[in-house]
Amino acid sequence: MVSSSSSRPVSRPVRYELLTLGDELLLGLTANGHLTFIGAQLGRRGVMLQRNVTITDEADAIERQFRESWAAADVIITTGGLGPTCDDRTREVLATVLGQKLVFDPATEKAIVERFVQFGRTPTANNLKQAYRFERGEVIPNANGTAPGLWVEQGGKVLCMLPGPPNELQPMFTEQVIPRLAARGLLLEREAYVQIRSAGVGESLLETKLQPIFDRHGDALSIAFCAHQGQVDCRLSSPSGKLSHAEIESVAAECARLLGEDFLCYGHDSMAKVCADLLRAQEKKLAVAETATGGLLANAFTAVGGACKFFAGGVVCCSNDAKMQLLDVPECLLLQHGAVSAEGAVAMATGAAETLGADYALAVTGFAGAGAAEGAGGNPVGTMYIALHAPHGVWSKKLSYPGPRGTVKLRAVNAALDWLRRELYRAQTGQALPERRSGVMQ
Amino acid sequence: MVSSSSSRPVSRPVRYELLTLGDELLLGLTANGHLTFIGAQLGRRGVMLQRNVTITDEADAIERQFRESWAAADVIITTGGLGPTCDDRTREVLATVLGQKLVFDPATEKAIVERFVQFGRTPTANNLKQAYRFERGEVIPNANGTAPGLWVEQGGKVLCMLPGPPNELQPMFTEQVIPRLAARGLLLEREAYVQIRSAGVGESLLETKLQPIFDRHGDALSIAFCAHQGQVDCRLSSPSGKLSHAEIESVAAECARLLGEDFLCYGHDSMAKVCADLLRAQEKKLAVAETATGGLLANAFTAVGGACKFFAGGVVCCSNDAKMQLLDVPECLLLQHGAVSAEGAVAMATGAAETLGADYALAVTGFAGAGAAEGAGGNPVGTMYIALHAPHGVWSKKLSYPGPRGTVKLRAVNAALDWLRRELYRAQTGQALPERRSGVMQ
Numbered sequence: 001m002v003s004s005s006s007s008r009p010v011s012r013p014v015r016y017e018l019l020t021l022g023d024e025l026l027l028g029l030t031a032n033g034h035l036t037f038i039g040a041q042l043g044r045r046g047v048m049l050q051r052n053v054t055i056t057d058e059a060d061a062i063e064r065q066f067r068e069s070w071a072a073a074d075v076i077i078t079t080g081g082l083g084p085t086c087d088d089r090t091r092e093v094l095a096t097v098l099g100q101k102l103v104f105d106p107a108t109e110k111a112i113v114e115r116f117v118q119f120g121r122t123p124t125a126n127n128l129k130q131a132y133r134f135e136r137g138e139v140i141p142n143a144n145g146t147a148p149g150l151w152v153e154q155g156g157k158v159l160c161m162l163p164g165p166p167n168e169l170q171p172m173f174t175e176q177v178i179p180r181l182a183a184r185g186l187l188l189e190r191e192a193y194v195q196i197r198s199a200g201v202g203e204s205l206l207e208t209k210l211q212p213i214f215d216r217h218g219d220a221l222s223i224a225f226c227a228h229q230g231q232v233d234c235r236l237s238s239p240s241g242k243l244s245h246a247e248i249e250s251v252a253a254e255c256a257r258l259l260g261e262d263f264l265c266y267g268h269d270s271m272a273k274v275c276a277d278l279l280r281a282q283e284k285k286l287a288v289a290e291t292a293t294g295g296l297l298a299n300a301f302t303a304v305g306g307a308c309k310f311f312a313g314g315v316v317c318c319s320n321d322a323k324m325q326l327l328d329v330p331e332c333l334l335l336q337h338g339a340v341s342a343e344g345a346v347a348m349a350t351g352a353a354e355t356l357g358a359d360y361a362l363a364v365t366g367f368a369g370a371g372a373a374e375g376a377g378g379n380p381v382g383t384m385y386i387a388l389h390a391p392h393g394v395w396s397k398k399l400s401y402p403g404p405r406g407t408v409k410l411r412a413v414n415a416a417l418d419w420l421r422r423e424l425y426r427a428q429t430g431q432a433l434p435e436r437r438s439g440v441m442q
Numbered sequence: 443m444v445s446s447s448s449s450r451p452v453s454r455p456v457r458y459e460l461l462t463l464g465d466e467l468l469l470g471l472t473a474n475g476h477l478t479f480i481g482a483q484l485g486r487r488g489v490m491l492q493r494n495v496t497i498t499d500e501a502d503a504i505e506r507q508f509r510e511s512w513a514a515a516d517v518i519i520t521t522g523g524l525g526p527t528c529d530d531r532t533r534e535v536l537a538t539v540l541g542q543k544l545v546f547d548p549a550t551e552k553a554i555v556e557r558f559v560q561f562g563r564t565p566t567a568n569n570l571k572q573a574y575r576f577e578r579g580e581v582i583p584n585a586n587g588t589a590p591g592l593w594v595e596q597g598g599k600v601l602c603m604l605p606g607p608p609n610e611l612q613p614m615f616t617e618q619v620i621p622r623l624a625a626r627g628l629l630l631e632r633e634a635y636v637q638i639r640s641a642g643v644g645e646s647l648l649e650t651k652l653q654p655i656f657d658r659h660g661d662a663l664s665i666a667f668c669a670h671q672g673q674v675d676c677r678l679s680s681p682s683g684k685l686s687h688a689e690i691e692s693v694a695a696e697c698a699r700l701l702g703e704d705f706l707c708y709g710h711d712s713m714a715k716v717c718a719d720l721l722r723a724q725e726k727k728l729a730v731a732e733t734a735t736g737g738l739l740a741n742a743f744t745a746v747g748g749a750c751k752f753f754a755g756g757v758v759c760c761s762n763d764a765k766m767q768l769l770d771v772p773e774c775l776l777l778q779h780g781a782v783s784a785e786g787a788v789a790m791a792t793g794a795a796e797t798l799g800a801d802y803a804l805a806v807t808g809f810a811g812a813g814a815a816e817g818a819g820g821n822p823v824g825t826m827y828i829a830l831h832a833p834h835g836v837w838s839k840k841l842s843y844p845g846p847r848g849t850v851k852l853r854a855v856n857a858a859l860d861w862l863r864r865e866l867y868r869a870q871t872g873q874a875l876p877e878r879r880s881g882v883m884q
Contacts, residue, residue: 050503124649325798
């Protein structure tokens, strides 16, 4: 149960549930990004959501689920159903279950009207239903939209209702909900687990490699794996409390040493972030050139803060003309070897490095999936060539991935990132490949 | 209840639930793409998932939830928990609830071993636990991984268990699960709703505009809205059956006419797909240049099948040097106006069109969010300039978006796409802006 006077972590785990509302989620029309965002925000503060339930916009379904969840959980966060349109019914249904009235909140009405005025518009009548709050509850202001959030504490439990649009929900959650939960002692100060990330090792092989370390700790240690297209994460925790956080960290360090170059990082950094840190430490610049991955490789790097410091830029080519014009790839090479070839990838990587004045360059070319131009040069769909240009040479590798187009693109991006990471890691530790080769490895 | 002999739709709605298993989902470490994928696959066949529950890997939690869901639903699909590692317990727990034994399946063992041999590896002991199936159930072969799916029909209900990796699950679902469900009369032949997509109109204004049309149909028509960063979808259906599918389509056509240029499409096409169709119809080519959106604009177009036919290519610039070298942007322009300026965006768009030999070009430059280089030229974070180069002129617009970096990037991409779409639409209908202006609109 929630103790609103305590500022320390409660002794028994607080049960958090997330209710995400909306037919559009169940129809697959919108990804459930709220689970990802709120789950991560809580996870990094020592709390694991115990359940996420996504239900339809039907009032009966909302009522049935909320009754069940409210009985089971200590903290319930809901998302969606606070909008202005006729299918937004959550506020009314939850008020009924909690035995509360909804009351009109003039301050909220004022904020809604002001927001419309700011954008030179007039609120429509349906907007004003967003100005209702629970009679015994608070309003969580929304700086980026018209639907405010709602906060209720009742019977030792917390209900927190947030609007669906992510650009509204996310700042409300970090700036207003997290501090409220922390003030009530409902969050911890650090993650509930220690995560190590690995690359280039399958999930089952990773477990087999690490098992001798795990075995020494028996059931004191809880282990979970999560595979993401060429990267496998391993989370270590001790739900029983038999191992301290420092002891878990020491186990993680032992795993990292055993993994050697396959160890990516502790925590949550992306592969691009790890590469970015290595590039910055070595004061090197990177460029990319891509066809089938269509901008995702460039985006992986530009998603890292301060990308301008290490990322010179990228080129997305959809034709031989573009490769020739932007990357100086010789036409004769494309005619001789084909656009999807090891030689083509090498020429793209070198062209990107030279055009953009970068020390390292990655290139990806290939057939990502159904709908791609198929079969040129006898390459089946899923065939990709990646190339790495480094100060001491340039190499190409052939990859072959099964699966849908989106997966193939992601795996190719991750394979390219991992190759760069290993090369930068070796350069940093003085173990760069000694050969100054220039050519093609298949 | 499921009637396995019927090949026609059952008379009362079949209740589908999806159980997605895995701590990594609840900790926000992996997006719940299974809900998006399976929800859309079923939605397009007339079925709306009634609930998606995501729970932890704890055996107790799995058992409790499965008992409840099995009592309530007709068809349960589970994802995850079939892997080789110690935290994969779903198979065992569900067998207990169903009162079935797990039996070793030599054919599955053979498939697992062969898959390892194919990749030059040896299965570890933990891999072989994937060779167990329910004693009264079938195996759903997995062409892209070692964990097979499992299929059980019991007590007039269906349980379908699928492995977690999306590149394994997705082809299994479309190629094996959908045909099995269809053969049992558990799917319809078309969507349960008619969707119209709009752009450039807020959710509440859209409802207000369309309300007079909706009012004529009273409660025979069910309406739902879904907003996605500059685009709002509206789904029309008639759960009571009072309106036929043809009547709903006729209402949708009326809405589309009323919306005029704000009408994007029927169904599910992306804004980039709509642009692509217009470009192909007009035999025009497009190029893009971007800074803050980092490759996402290029990726929106390359995600459309056959992109090479209309997409010349893209350039991702992270420095003035890259803009000068790849796009021939004059240095004096960048010095005079700054990198993030209307003039800079115009020069990038024109440079992209000229370098890549395209008829149209889009450029996006700006400060996407915290961590971006801030404040140059007094532009706050969230300020973006987009430019459109067309055969008859070039224009630039200033945008200002609040919110987190990912949202700002997405909104800028959508704003650029929508601008291109309107321009192409006007060109097609002969209503292109008559002025041959070249300059800056703010």
